[in-house]
Amino acid sequence: MAVSEPVAPQTPASPSSPPPNGMPSIDIDKITSEDSFGGMASSFVQQAITGNPYFAAGGGLMLLGTGLAVARSGITRLSGFLYRQLLVDLEIPSKDKSYMWFLEWMSKYKQRSSRHLSVETSFVQHDNGAVSTKFSLVPGPGNHLIRYKGAFMFIKRERSGKMLDMTSGTPFETVTLTTLYRDRNLFADLLSEAKSMALKAQEGKTVIYTSWGPEWRPFGQPKRKRTIGSVILDKGIKNMILDDVKDFLKSGQWYFDRGIPYRRGYLLFGPPGSGKTSFIQALAGDLDYNICILNLSEANLTDDRLNHLMNHIPERSLLLLEDIDAAFNKRDQTDDSGYKSGVTFSGLLNALDGVASSEETITFMTTNHPEKLDPAILRPGRVDFRVLIGDATEYQMREMFLRFYVGEEAKADEFVKKATSLGVPISTAQLQGLFVYNKNDPDGALTLVETLKTPNHVF
Numbered sequence: 001m002a003v004s005e006p007v008a009p010q011t012p013a014s015p016s017s018p019p020p021n022g023m024p025s026i027d028i029d030k031i032t033s034e035d036s037f038g039g040m041a042s043s044f045v046q047q048a049i050t051g052n053p054y055f056a057a058g059g060g061l062m063l064l065g066t067g068l069a070v071a072r073s074g075i076t077r078l079s080g081f082l083y084r085q086l087l088v089d090l091e092i093p094s095k096d097k098s099y100m101w102f103l104e105w106m107s108k109y110k111q112r113s114s115r116h117l118s119v120e121t122s123f124v125q126h127d128n129g130a131v132s133t134k135f136s137l138v139p140g141p142g143n144h145l146i147r148y149k150g151a152f153m154f155i156k157r158e159r160s161g162k163m164l165d166m167t168s169g170t171p172f173e174t175v176t177l178t179t180l181y182r183d184r185n186l187f188a189d190l191l192s193e194a195k196s197m198a199l200k201a202q203e204g205k206t207v208i209y210t211s212w213g214p215e216w217r218p219f220g221q222p223k224r225k226r227t228i229g230s231v232i233l234d235k236g237i238k239n240m241i242l243d244d245v246k247d248f249l250k251s252g253q254w255y256f257d258r259g260i261p262y263r264r265g266y267l268l269f270g271p272p273g274s275g276k277t278s279f280i281q282a283l284a285g286d287l288d289y290n291i292c293i294l295n296l297s298e299a300n301l302t303d304d305r306l307n308h309l310m311n312h313i314p315e316r317s318l319l320l321l322e323d324i325d326a327a328f329n330k331r332d333q334t335d336d337s338g339y340k341s342g343v344t345f346s347g348l349l350n351a352l353d354g355v356a357s358s359e360e361t362i363t364f365m366t367t368n369h370p371e372k373l374d375p376a377i378l379r380p381g382r383v384d385f386r387v388l389i390g391d392a393t394e395y396q397m398r399e400m401f402l403r404f405y406v407g408e409e410a411k412a413d414e415f416v417k418k419a420t421s422l423g424v425p426i427s428t429a430q431l432q433g434l435f436v437y438n439k440n441d442p443d444g445a446l447t448l449v450e451t452l453k454t455p456n457h458v459f
């Protein structure tokens with residue numbers, strides 16, 4: 001007879017006792033004792049939730065996540081509400097004039113924290129070939145914080161990734177200034193400060209504009225005005241031109257009453273280095289005008305663009321068309337090499353006639369070869385005033401000598417005698433070269449007078 005250990009009667013495992021394999025147990029008896037299926041299911045779910053640690057943890061996480069999401073949307077809404085109630089924005093798009101003013105202002109402003117800077121380089125090539133560059137560090141794209149008159153301002157410079165300004169090929173940008181609602185008046189103060197700072201930088205200076213796509217853009221930094229006294233033309237010529245321009249500027253009503261387009265064209269012709277460009281710059285300075293320079297031989301200049309540019313000249317600006325003969329000659333000469341200027345001769349004539357604008361239009365044209373010009377361009381209305389700016393006359397030689405060597409009358413006379421006896425045409429640019437080389441030495445200039453024989457002598 002086999003002795004067997006008494007086997008304990010199978011008792012249902014109490015809920016507290018751990019299951020043999022560590023798995024949560026299910027109270028089968030309890031389930032079977034319930035007579036409805038629903039009761040069984042709910043008990044099963046309850047068991048699973050309370051008894052299954054994975055499930056319980058998942059549920060907890062879900063609740064936590066939902067709670068956080070609700071809280072987050074609440075905070076977002078609240079901050080949106082507060083933002084609308086307490087803060088104000090000012091948006092300055094890059095198309096706006098005050099955009100550059102603001103960036104310049106900010107680059108000079110001390111109380112700011114910016115870690116993103118971008119560089120704006122101005123590059124100017126002077127008459128004498130020297131190049132001067134100036135870097136200004138302006139706030140770059142990103143966020144910046146400044147303190148202005150006690151108020152904090154948050155500044156965001158953004159670049160639109162997709163949109164391009166078709167006129168300049170640069171991406172559209174905006175600067176957004178944000179500050180407290182109560183400090184909103186400071187925006188106006190800030191902008192007017194930026195504006196007066198920008199205008200002050202131009203005071204006593206001549207802004208040179210060049211064409212940039214269909215619009216005019218300032219070229220480099222404004223140049224210091226050239227005094228009219230520093231350009232020495234033959235006796236009476238300077239005043240003749242000056243009087244004519246000033247008289248024209250006073251006669252707006254007269255033109256208007258007679259229905260004549262309010263414009264006047266000047267042609268300065270003569271050999272290289274006689275002071276044509278210098279005189280126009282000095283004249284602009286004297287009149288407090290800026291200069292718009294247009295290069296007609298520019299390859300991508302078309303009739304349409306030319307017309308648009310000539311009808312949208314910035315206020316108080318002279319239009320300067322340099323070497324007016326070159327554009328058309330070049331086109332003829334280099335047709336076979338593939339070069340073709342976009343401007344046609346009739347396009348230029350039409351643009352010169354232009355649309356009658358209420359503002360005055362003063363056009364200066366220069367050329368070294370007036371004989372190459374088509375008579376159509378010389379007709380009144382296009383060119384109303386023509387003047388030869390020639391090689392140095394005795395009068396100019398003397399005046400220039402005395403400008404460099406003040407009070408040296410006797411030496412001036414001697415210089416004129418020696419220079420004229422060379423028997424060659426001498427340009428005023430050559431004289432300037434000689435005098436600059438002998439800065440404070442009139443005798444040096446006298447002994448080196450022979451060098452004027454070669455037009456492009458290098459000292």
Ligand SMILES: Nc1ncnc2c1ncn2[C@@H]1O[C@H](COP(=O)(O)OP(=O)(O)OP(=O)(O)O)[C@@H](O)[C@H]1O
Binds near residue numbers: 272277430
């Ligand atoms: N009449 C002048 N009085 C003073 N400076 C002059 C005169 N003519 C020329 N110069 C000097 O010579 C240089 C060249 O002058 P500018 O560029 O005005 O000549 P331009 O007549 O325009 O020559 P181009 O026909 O080659 O364009 C300048 O630096 C200028 O200061």
Ligand SMILES: [Mg+2]
Binds near residue numbers: 276
């Ligand atoms: Mg010139």
